[in-house]
Amino acid sequence: MDFCNFAKVIIARYTKDKNALTLWEKKQKNEDVTQILFNSNCRNSNDLRYNIYNQIMYRFPKMHVSPSIFYKRLPRLQSYVTEAKYYKANNKNGERKKFVEYFSLQNWANLTNTAKQSHSLLNCGACMYDLHSMSSLHLSHAKEMKDAVIKCQEMTESFLSTSNVTTLTGAKNVAKTMVSMINPIFEEKTGQDFKTAIAQSLNLTPKVPYEEKRKQTKEKLQTSNEKMKTTLSQDDSDVSYFLSSGKSYSQYERDRMAVGFTTREESAVTSRKRADKEENSEIKKKKHWGSFDSYNINEDLLQNELDKMSSNTPINWTRLAKKICLTKRDNTYPLNAGQVLKHFTISRGINLTKFSNSTDYLRRVRRSKKKIGYRLSVPTPRSSKVLKTIIKRNIQNKNFYIGEEIAPKLYKTNYINNDGDLQEKVNEIHGRKIPLKTIITNEIQRLQKGGVVRCTNYKEMTSDELKHHCNTIFASDLFQQQNTREVLQQKENEWKIKMWHDHSDILNHSYVSFMSCFLYDPLNFLTEEEFRKKYPEKNIDVQSFVEKPQLYIFGLSGSSDKDQLTYILPRIKDLQDIMKAHLNIKPILRVFTGDNPARQFESGQQRGGKYSCVCGVPATEHSNFICCYNTETQTLEERRKLVVSGNA
Known part of the structure; x- marks a missing residue:
């Protein structure tokens, strides 16, 4: 009979006694039940036996059976499980006892939900394949399946005899050989790759090549990195945090550099190593200025400015770039204008030896971002310069209210102009x-x-x-x-x-x-x-x-x-x-x-002197409590009248 072996035993044995159902329910509630027994002398009606089976299997739809089939096959199931002739060797070696105990209600209760769901009422694959050794005790086990299992055993023993399987590597090699031999035959008959079919049926993850795995990991990290960067600045939350922290722009920038950037010492070592490699021609020097054709540079004005400078004069290339109005093609000012102008001058063969810093070059150490692998840097908050721009824009748009301007004052500051002269600048500032x-x-x-x-x-x-x-x-x-x-x-x-x-x-x-x-x-x-x-x-x-x-x-x-x-x-x-x-x-x-x-x-009280306190007590009597208690403090109205009268 093609019923699941668990269904056979439970229907033929455990549906006879209602106490078996009670013990089953206790087992489901994790109560202490050592063994689910049954009384074979009990005689329940077919309807009651059907209800008991349904209550045991109600959570597993693949084990459900209709009433008509249940009533029709119940007598045959009873004889299949009970009579010795249906067991291997006519039950001479206790096959029936082994079969019934293994497929008992107790063992069904001990199975995991995943294992229970793998069983089905008809043509149960779990019984035929996974539990073949115990299912073969009963003669209802399909002869074709027995032959297939015998052939698999012979093939496995043949492979194992040719290799040492005492080690993990040996077992892997045997399995790999078996798959490689079965794969072309399986693919010819089914049109599918055997390895892919096995992986899909067992929910296995196929092995990914190293380069593909590295690429996937890098893409995931890049996605996470972008999400973190977006989260840090979403809805200007970093601006709100900065304003509520009480930090200055400098302190915020120091904290930001400490968290997301390498230290100065580490950066100095990295910079020195790169300089040595560039000097030994191991790597190419970085070219930060690109093509000079992408800049607007007035060569005549540059030459005139250099001619005006005396010997041994240090050149401030950034100031000189501003003076000759060096710009990009889109008329924007490049941030590294001084660097661009210096290398442009060198490329044109202009003699710079007469200037004091023409040959002196101090490599600037730049603090790089900390790396998390795959050439990806640690997500860092926006710089204080960006936050300052956002705050200024919000103040101008009146999104941030900082009050009204009051009490204008002239504020003097000193600065150095493009010619290097010290100048004084007067600004009007206001309180708020x-x-x-x-x-x-x-x-x-x-x-x-x-x-x-x-x-x-x-x-x-x-x-x-x-x-x-x-x-x-x-x-x-x-x-x-x-x-x-x-x-x-x-x-x-x-x-x-x-x-x-x-x-x-x-x-x-x-x-x-x-x-x-x-x-x-x-x-x-x-x-x-x-x-x-x-x-x-x-x-x-x-x-x-x-x-x-x-x-x-x-x-x-x-x-x-x-x-x-x-x-x-x-x-x-x-x-x-x-x-x-x-x-x-x-x-x-x-x-x-x-x-x-x-x-x-x-x-309006005087500062210092004999009457420095607003209470009106002389300074010499501050320790005299009697004087303090007896002195009446002047009200603001009395003080106002005193000022208005001209006697103050």
């Missing part, structure tokens, strides 16, 4: 200011989005709720007033904003930075307890979140009063704009926090 109105509007949106802004309807509160609210915001004294609701509503809309400034040196230049932020007040913002109750999943410090500093003004400025006064008019204009603006809140400016010099400047 983000309008206070913009800062307040953005901060209101940020705080409202953060959920820390207090928004209370005092009119709907009962007296007890109002009293509890006043205690919560530490304003119990307001509850005693007659118009408590109106006062609370008014104060809730009055947000205090503080301001401070300080000086610092950046690259040997003095800069001033003005900062501002809202002051935390329970009248305006939720307390810690209220916020945690409202947003239990958020863990933030409310006061720190509210008092986040914002840049207001930044610009070049000394610490003198004269320099700092240049920023007064823009600040006054901001205050006037806020008074006219229609905001959701009423901002109240609180001046001033910061160090002593800054506070002295803001309040």
